[in-house]
Amino acid sequence: MTKRPLCFLCFLMVLGLGIMNFAGIPLLGGNPLPVTVQDWIEAHPGSVICGEVEQYENTEFSQSVYLKKTYLIYQSKKFSIENVRVFLKKEEDLKPGMKILVKGTLKRVEEPSNPGGFDSQHYYACRHIYYFMKNAVVRKKTESYSGYRQQLFKVKEKCRQILTESAGEDAPLFCAMVLGDKQDLDPEMRMRYQLAGIVHILAISGLHISILGMGLYNLLKKIGLGIWPAGIFSLGVMLQYGIMTGGSISTMRAVTMFLIAMGARITGRIYDMMTALSVTAMMILLESPAYLLDSGFLLSFGCVLGIGVAAEKICALAGAEKKWTKALVSSIALQLVTLPVMLKFFGEVSLAGFFLNLLVLPSVGFVLMGGMAALLLGIFSISAAKLVILPARGLLLFYEYLCSLAGKLRWSTWIGGEPEIWQILVYYVFLITVLFMGQYIKEPMRREQEAGMKSELSSRDKRIPGKIQRKLRTVRVAAGALMITGILILGFHPAGDLKGTC
Secondary structure, X not given: OOOOHHHHHHHHHHHHHHHHHHOOOXXXXXXXXXXXXXXXXXXXXXXXXEEEEEEEEEOOOOEEEEEEEEEXXXXXXXXXXXXXXXXXXXXXXXXXXXXXXXXXXXXXXXOOOOOOOOOHHHHHHHOOEEEEXXXXXXXXXXXXXXXXXXXXXXXXXXXXXXXXXXHHHHXXXXXXXXXXXXXXXXXXXXXXXXXXXXXXXXXXXXXXXXXXXXXXXXXXXXXXXXXXXXXXXXXXXHHHHHHHOOOOHHXXXXXXXXXXXXXXXXXXXXXXXXXXXXXXXXXXXXXXXXXXXXXXXXXXXXXXXXXXXXXXXXXXXXXXXXXXXXXXXXXXXXXXXXXXXXXXXXXXXXXXXXXXXXXXXXXXXXXXXXXXXXXXXXXXXXXXXXXXXXXXXXXXXHHHHHHHHHHHOOOOEEOOOOOOHHHHHHHHHHHHHHXXXXXXXXHHHHHHHHHHHHOOOOHHHHOHHHHHHHHHHHHHHHHHHHHHXXXXXXXXXXXXXXXXXX
16 A cells, blocks of 8 residues: 555545545535525426536437536526436427526435435435426527537437447447447346346446557557557547546546556556556545445446456465456456445345356457447448447347346345445455455465475475465465355344335
């Protein structure tokens, strides 16, 4: 930690925000309006707001518009309410960057109605959205708009059209994976992927950014561009890609880490994943501290920690040396890191995902490349796009079979319930202890074993490997016992904790 000061600073920041939350200082930032204005909104069903169109989408029942720099007009005064999601009665010809005057029913984003339900208030507060406006009607709109953002929108719509024509019924899956667009994704399909433990492949993540960004960089290098031109062009393209795909938390994390990695390569510096992860986390939390309690933030960063930190140490501790054993143990390590988060927010975790990810993760890159190839060829020929995307569609059919198989297994999902904070803390203490075992015990033992195997000075030296093996078994048994105990603690719920409501 001392060799990585930014990691230590990030740890202090997270710790400080956590202490503030437990002390009763909310991370959400609260309601941005005065109490008198809130009371007025409750008493008057019709309100007038003005804001700038950030993005919009057509849902099944209405047109949804996200406004930024929004203010409420109340008794000839203006009150800032930051961002608002507006549901229009009828579809309007809008463009990003337009300023519009809207009248409708303004309501505070509601808290979850049932314990353990989706907390939409916290979700939208992370994004500085505190109010919805429903049954809205556009009264005025400006002619001016952002040409740059409109072009990005047109590019995305063109890409969606190409995928729809070339991928057929699989188009919603490709749109989710390639464009980050899930509006046409069947909820039942999403649920099947979630129960199988592979829903993460439908989000823009580090895998997508690394394949596309590094692929573009290497291609530019091969055609003769130098490190600086290729790197800067790749940086620019991936930044625009992140904006175009919606800027979800996983996309923000992946794009920012890619920018840091490419910046290190351009300047000839060494890229350190943990430092890049810490800088990215601090940037996001400075912009919105409420993300610390957001499931997307915790899972996105937890997956990187699981693969980049925990996997190596647990593989060393388990003695996993072959590729397939390393892949299996790495999948388990990722699940161990994110297990408390999954239980806290969803109350269940997919056991089938431990094994299905071994089959899915090595091949998901081919699906992504198939979708990208279809986009490029679709500009010139939809028939060529249909042909090139066929292997990727075959893999999606295989994924669908895996999801169906997981759904038929009784043991595929563990419903552990929502753990308390103390249970989560105890679990992570056990997990960190196991990681220290892998870091500070396994490696010295391996070096000692190699020295003992090479030594032929005495019979006493030849007995060293046997002693080391016994020590290794003891350490492995202790580590396994710690993790089993931690999992049991997470799933422990006294009978008095089970409460029902009518």
